[in-house]
Amino acid sequence: MRFPAWVPALVAALLVLLSSVFVVNEGQSALVLNLGKVVRSDIGPGLHFKLPLIESARVFDRRLQILAAEPERYLTSEKKDVSVDFFAIGRISNVRDFYRATNGDEKVAADRLAPIIKDALRNEINAHTLQQVVSGDRSKVLATQLAAINKGAATLGVQISDIRIKRIDLPTGGEVIGQVYRRMSAQRQQVASQLRAEGQETKQKIESEADRQSQVLLAEAERDAQKLRGEGDAEAARIYAQAAQRDPGFYAFQRSLEAYRQAFAGGDSVIVLERNDPFLQYMRSDR
Numbered sequence: 001m002r003f004p005a006w007v008p009a010l011v012a013a014l015l016v017l018l019s020s021v022f023v024v025n026e027g028q029s030a031l032v033l034n035l036g037k038v039v040r041s042d043i044g045p046g047l048h049f050k051l052p053l054i055e056s057a058r059v060f061d062r063r064l065q066i067l068a069a070e071p072e073r074y075l076t077s078e079k080k081d082v083s084v085d086f087f088a089i090g091r092i093s094n095v096r097d098f099y100r101a102t103n104g105d106e107k108v109a110a111d112r113l114a115p116i117i118k119d120a121l122r123n124e125i126n127a128h129t130l131q132q133v134v135s136g137d138r139s140k141v142l143a144t145q146l147a148a149i150n151k152g153a154a155t156l157g158v159q160i161s162d163i164r165i166k167r168i169d170l171p172t173g174g175e176v177i178g179q180v181y182r183r184m185s186a187q188r189q190q191v192a193s194q195l196r197a198e199g200q201e202t203k204q205k206i207e208s209e210a211d212r213q214s215q216v217l218l219a220e221a222e223r224d225a226q227k228l229r230g231e232g233d234a235e236a237a238r239i240y241a242q243a244a245q246r247d248p249g250f251y252a253f254q255r256s257l258e259a260y261r262q263a264f265a266g267g268d269s270v271i272v273l274e275r276n277d278p279f280l281q282y283m284r285s286d287r
Contacts (some may be wrong), residue, residue, distance in 0.1 A: 020051065021049055022047075022059070029042055029092070029095045030057050032056070060099075060104065061092070064089055065091060065106075069086065069114045071083050072121070072122075074121065074125040074126065088163045089163070093158060094154075097154075101155060113158060
């Protein structure tokens with residue numbers, strides 16, 4: 001059985017038409033790729049067309065979705081270990097950014113979002129006591145961190161609407177106790193090292209100050225001694241001058257005695273002089 005010549009052409013035209021049409025349902029958004037490059041994005045619900053064979057369409061669900069994560073351990077402000085189980089509620093806010101960051105893979109997006117949320121949760125729990133975390137309003141625990149989370153999530157084209165804490169447990173077991181003990185021991189060692197360093201620094205400051213003060217005292221004492229010696233020498237010179245004026249002969253005799261004392265101070269000095277040398281005038285027997 002032979003078909004008319006126009007039948008293959010009609011089938012080909014229908015195939016081309018079908019390949020150029022795509023449908024976006026309510027709650028979805030699409031983008032069009034031209035040889036792997038995004039040419040149109042944020043395409044809303046309805047019937048849309050694309051170039052066959054050259055262009056392709058990717059459709060994404062923009063409804064709210066739940067991001068579940070494994071329980072994570074955190075420390076409260078009291079350094080108490082807690083295990084927190086939480087989930088996040090979010091949606092795709094920018095299809096173009098979402099595709100570029102994750103290649104359209106929701107699992108990749110979840111894996112990259114989890115550390116952002118966990119870091120924010122850690123910052124908030126670290127700032128609260130165990131009583132506040134367990135008994136307080138859990139919806140407020142991450143309220144202050146939601147803006148920071150969305151700042152990081154925006155790079156993935158995702159917006160987080162809410163984060164809820166399902167359960168908070170106190171970990172048990174020898175491993176946890178060992179970890180707590182090691183952490184406390186490390187903290188105590190750190191404090192002890194800091195105190196030793198501060199004590200050594202204080203000691204050096206005190207020793208430096210004592211050395212400086214001793215040097216100042218020695219310098220002041222030497223200065224005062226020099227001053228007193230100078231005053232004594234001046235007073236002695238004045239007394240000698242007065243004595244010389246009153247009795248020149250006695251002054252000459254006193255000076256000769258001082259000269260003799262200095263000359264024979266060593267006990268083994270030898271002085272060669274003439275018999276009539278004036279230096280010996282007070283040592284001659286005929287005087």
